[in-house]
Amino acid sequence: MITFADQLLVLVLLINFISLGTSRLMFSIRAVAAQGVILGVLPGLIHPFSWHLVGITAGIIAIKGLIIPLLLNRAVRSAEIKREVEPYLGYVPTLLLGALFTALSFGFASKLPLLAEHQNYMFVPASIATLMAGFLILTTRRKAISQVIGYLVLENGIFIFGLLLADAMPLMVEAGALLDLLVGTFVMGIVINHISREFSSLDTSRLTSLKEE
Amino acid sequence: MFAALILLPLAGAIVTWLIPYDRLRPKVLSLFALGHLGIVIHVLTFTPPESPGGWFHLDALGKIVLLSTSLLFLFCAVYSIGYLFYRRERSNRVLCIGLLICLAAASLVTITHHLGLMWVALETTTISMAPLIYFNRNARSIEATWKYLLICSVGVALALIGLYFLAYATIVAKVEPSLLLDDLMRDAGQLSSGWVHAAFVFLLVGFGSKMGLAPLHTWKPDAYGEAPGLVGAMLAGGLVNLAFLALLRVYQLCLATKEIAFFQNALVVMGLISMLFAAIFMARQADFKRMLAYSSVEHVGIMAVALGIGGKAIFGALFHILANGLTKGVLFLSSGNIHRSYNSKSTVQVRGALRRLPWSGGLFLAGFIAITGSPPFAPFISEFTIVSSAFMQGRMLVGALFLLSLAIIFIGMALTVLPMVMGDVPEDSEKTSYRDSLLTVGPPLVLLLMVFLLGVWIPQPLMDLLREGAALLEVPQ
Numbered sequence: 075m076i077t078f079a080d081q082l083l084v085l086v087l088l089i090n091f092i093s094l095g096t097s098r099l100m101f102s103i104r105a106v107a108a109q110g111v112i113l114g115v116l117p118g119l120i121h122p123f124s125w126h127l128v129g130i131t132a133g134i135i136a137i138k139g140l141i142i143p144l145l146l147n148r149a150v151r152s153a154e155i156k157r158e159v160e161p162y163l164g165y166v167p168t169l170l171l172g173a174l175f176t177a178l179s180f181g182f183a184s185k186l187p188l189l190a191e192h193q194n195y196m197f198v199p200a201s202i203a204t205l206m207a208g209f210l211i212l213t214t215r216r217k218a219i220s221q222v223i224g225y226l227v228l229e230n231g232i233f234i235f236g237l238l239l240a241d242a243m244p245l246m247v248e249a250g251a252l253l254d255l256l257v258g259t260f261v262m263g264i265v266i267n268h269i270s271r272e273f274s275s276l277d278t279s280r281l282t283s284l285k286e287e
Numbered sequence: 288m289f290a291a292l293i294l295l296p297l298a299g300a301i302v303t304w305l306i307p308y309d310r311l312r313p314k315v316l317s318l319f320a321l322g323h324l325g326i327v328i329h330v331l332t333f334t335p336p337e338s339p340g341g342w343f344h345l346d347a348l349g350k351i352v353l354l355s356t357s358l359l360f361l362f363c364a365v366y367s368i369g370y371l372f373y374r375r376e377r378s379n380r381v382l383c384i385g386l387l388i389c390l391a392a393a394s395l396v397t398i399t400h401h402l403g404l405m406w407v408a409l410e411t412t413t414i415s416m417a418p419l420i421y422f423n424r425n426a427r428s429i430e431a432t433w434k435y436l437l438i439c440s441v442g443v444a445l446a447l448i449g450l451y452f453l454a455y456a457t458i459v460a461k462v463e464p465s466l467l468l469d470d471l472m473r474d475a476g477q478l479s480s481g482w483v484h485a486a487f488v489f490l491l492v493g494f495g496s497k498m499g500l501a502p503l504h505t506w507k508p509d510a511y512g513e514a515p516g517l518v519g520a521m522l523a524g525g526l527v528n529l530a531f532l533a534l535l536r537v538y539q540l541c542l543a544t545k546e547i548a549f550f551q552n553a554l555v556v557m558g559l560i561s562m563l564f565a566a567i568f569m570a571r572q573a574d575f576k577r578m579l580a581y582s583s584v585e586h587v588g589i590m591a592v593a594l595g596i597g598g599k600a601i602f603g604a605l606f607h608i609l610a611n612g613l614t615k616g617v618l619f620l621s622s623g624n625i626h627r628s629y630n631s632k633s634t635v636q637v638r639g640a641l642r643r644l645p646w647s648g649g650l651f652l653a654g655f656i657a658i659t660g661s662p663p664f665a666p667f668i669s670e671f672t673i674v675s676s677a678f679m680q681g682r683m684l685v686g687a688l689f690l691l692s693l694a695i696i697f698i699g700m701a702l703t704v705l706p707m708v709m710g711d712v713p714e715d716s717e718k719t720s721y722r723d724s725l726l727t728v729g730p731p732l733v734l735l736l737m738v739f740l741l742g743v744w745i746p747q748p749l750m751d752l753l754r755e756g757a758a759l760l761e762v763p764q
Contacts, residue, residue: 187481189459205448212441221437228441232448239454239464243403247466250407251447258414258440265421265432272426 079119082112083200086234087176090207093227094172095165097158099219103146106226110138113233120237126245134233137252142226142259149263150219153270163214175206197238205231218266222259229255288335289343289398291326292353295319296391303383309375312383313367320357320364323390327357331752341467344400347756351605352532353397355612358737359524360390362730363517366620369726370517373627381418386521389415396529400468402450402536406443409497409533412526413439420514420522431509438506439497446493446533452486453478453540468536475543483544490537491553498530500591501561504584508568511580512632516623519576523583523619524612531590531608538594538760547762555595555685561588562692570699574632575625578703579618582658585696586611592689593673594760598680602757603672606745610665613738617654620731621647625707627721634703639712646728648708650735655704657738659697665741 089112092105114135121127150156161168179202188198208228212221236243299319303312330345331354337344345353364386371379392411399405413436421432450466457464459482462474471478496503511519534554541550565585572578586607593604624647629637640648657664660671670693677686745753 187459187479212437218433225437225441225444229444232444232451235448235451235455239451239458243454243466244401247401247403247407250404251410254407254410254414258410258436261414261417262436265417265429265436268421268424268429269433272429 079116080196082116082119083196083234086112086200086230087203090176090204090227091169091172093211093223094207095169097161097165099150099156099158099217099223100147102158102220102223103143103150106223106230107139107143109227109230110142111135113230113237114139116234116237129245130248133249133252137256138226138230141256145259145263146219146222149266152267153219155217155219155270158215158217158220161215161220168210168214172207172210175210176203179203179206192238197234201231201234203231204228204234207231218262218269222262222266225262226255226259288326288330289338289345292323292330292394292398293391295322295326296387296394300384300387300391303387304380306380309371309379312379313364313371316367316383316386317361317364319387320361320390323394324357324361327353341469342401342404343398344469345398346400346759347752348532348535348605348759349397350752351608351756352528353394355528355609356390356393356397356525359520359612359616359734360386362616362734363520363620366623366727366730367517369724370515370623370627372726373721374515377422377424382422382515382518385415385419386518389521389526393525393529396532402453402466402468402471405533405536406447406450409446409494409529410440410443412529413443413497416518416522416526419518420510422515422518423513428513431506431513434506435510438503442493442496442503444493445489446497449486449489449493452482452489456482456486468539471540472543475540476545478544480544480546483540483546484549487537487541487546487550488553491534491550491557494530494533494537495557495591498527498534498587499561499584500557500587501564501584504561504564507584508577508580511583511619512574512577516576516619516621516626519579519623520616520619523579524615527583527587528608528612531587534591534594535760542760542762551595551597553595554591558588558591558593558595559685559688559692561585561591562689562696564588566692566695566699569696570702572699572703573634575622575634575637575703575707576619576632578634578700579615579622582618582696582700583615585692586615586658588692589670589673589689592685593669593676596673596677596680596682596685597760597762598676600673600676601760602753603669603676605753605756606672606741607666607669609749610669610738610741611658613734613741614654614658614664614666616734617650617731617738618658620727620734621650621654624721624723624727625651628719630717630719634707636713636716637707638716639710640708642710643712643716644723646723646732650728650731652704652708653735654731655700657735657742659700660693663739663742665738668742668745 089105089109093102096102114131118131180199183199208224211224306312389412392408395408396405417436421428454466456478459479460477499507541547561584565581569581590604590607593600625640628644660667
């Protein structure tokens with residue numbers, strides 16, 4: 075089962091690159107939704123069956139794979155924008171940086187004092203690489219929606235690491251973290267709506283009235 | 288009793304949600320705030336036993352933060368009755384609900400010893416405050432809300448990966464995997480130091496950005512500047528302390544793992560950078576609410592430095608939780624009044640506040656004197672304890688930089704505050720319907736009296752509480 079989990083993690087990494095390389099927001103949202111669904115399947119592959127696991131799997135797929143993408147889709151539609159335009163850093167440089175970070179995270183993870191049974195699997199490097207990809211999207215894009223996508227990718231990266239610790243994380247805490255993510259995205263969606271109404275664009279680089287002279 | 292601390296504000300949130308009248312809601316808010324403070328005083332005097340499993344445990348550190356948050360919340364709630372009367376143009380439903388949810392989550396942060404649950408509650412406080420910063424519904428406030436939401440959410444997410452690293456350290460060490468503070472401290476000696484080290488870095492960055500330590504403070508001036516005065520008071524006097532409590536928990540762990548020197552140095556450096564940053568940006572600030580935000584950056588810096596120095600300064604840091612929280616209440620609430628009266632936050636237009644609003648202007652002036660660490664107010668005691676502890680431990684450079692920043696900040700803040708309150712009201716100043724009244728002046732006035740009283744006399748139970756808290760954070764020799 076573990077090798078299958080590894081293959082899924084490769085898919086997660088590929089999705090990072092899709093989000094890094096595309097300018098189409100709808101496509102990007104769908105990619106992140108797919109990533110969410112994969113993350114929902116993963117715990118079932120590496121942990122023995124329990125009801126706790128079923129709850130978590132259902133929760134993740136529902137929230138990360140369904141509800142959050144729907145919220146974002148609605149925000150995109152009501153703001154009537156389709157593409158990220160003129161990111162602070164072009165798509166090719168971000169993709170190259172993403173590749174560099176992915177390579178570095180594999181190098182870094184091999185140096186970490188991991189448990190013997192986690193040594194040969196990709197959870198830790200995939201987690202760090204996804205985290206970095208999220209950061210890249212967050213910092214290089216102008217549109218508010220892209221920034222939320224970046225935040226979600228970053229969260230997914232953290233989540234992959236969390237997969238290694240199912241025993242230490244009680245259900246209540248995991249559920250709480252998921253719920254916070256959901257409400258947070260919901261509030262961000264509302265704010266995005268207001269940004270587009272107020273500035274008639276979703277360009278966060280227009281948010282510059284609050285600056286120190 | 289633990290459940291009541293959380294359920295009462297949640298019940299309040301539901302009740303305020305159901306109430307259809309804008310006039311009634313702040314009154315109900317105050318009632319629930321009063322009830323919450325009542326429960327807080329009860330659990331402070333008769334500490335409930337640790338819950339089975341150790342998830343809920345109210346120790347001295349939690350008590351200090353819980354007390355200061357609940358006190359400040361009550362005054363903000365009473366103030367809101369008078370303040371929201373002047374903001375009848377928009378519904379205050381979201382404001383009241385958000386404040387109460389935030390209070391519930393804040394109580395949870397203070398009573399839990401489970402770091403994962405504490406994280407969830409802390410993130411809840413962040414989200415529940417976001418709609419409140421957006422209360423004014425204009426372009427500037429939406430920009431502030433966006434920055435606040437994004438930076439704090441990402442920051443707190445980084446803290447989560449720090450927690451994951453800690454949990455992984457327990458798995459690597461083959462001890463019982465757990466995120467309970469007491470379990471972690473018990474097993475601290477066996478944890479793998481690489482993971483623990485990495486965890487501390489992420490936790491410091493994560494909670495530091497929520498607390499607004501420089502250079503992670505960029506959201507702060509915007510959020511504090513655009514939020515209504517009473518929301519600013521809760522952010523600067525309440526939420527900051529919750530993030531500080533999270534850092535105190537990390538500090539306790541560091542003590543147990545003997546990695547404390549590294550964490551202390553990082554705290555001192557970040558604290559001093561915060562103070563210097565504040566000193567630079569405080570001078571010639573054209574917006575008095577943004578000036579208060581930089582004052583908040585300064586004071587989280589002071590607390591971080593105190594924690595980093597250790598020894599007697601810890602007592603100062605714990606006392607500063609209360610002193611800074613209450614004084615920030617005075618400043619933000621009175622600045623809210625001045626803002627209402629002049630309909631402007633610009634220090635060019637706001638002049639002669641003492642003449643136009645003798646009470647609010649006077650309170651703002653007194654708040655400035657208190658927050659800059661002048662005797663006989665409470666912040667003087669904490670800051671003096673911290674500085675003298677720095678010199679006594681031979682940390683000359685730290686002490687000198689600390690004093691230098693305090694001096695620059697005093698001058699910079701005086702240059703902004705004094706012209707605001709002194710002199711004549713400009714001829715072309717906008718006339719508004721705002722007049723000082725008991726409900727808008729009373730709460731900051733009582734807060735100021737408390738800041739004054741704490742400056743001249745610390746009651747014995749509070750003294751014991753502070754000592755007990757400081758004992759938890761003592762570096763073993």
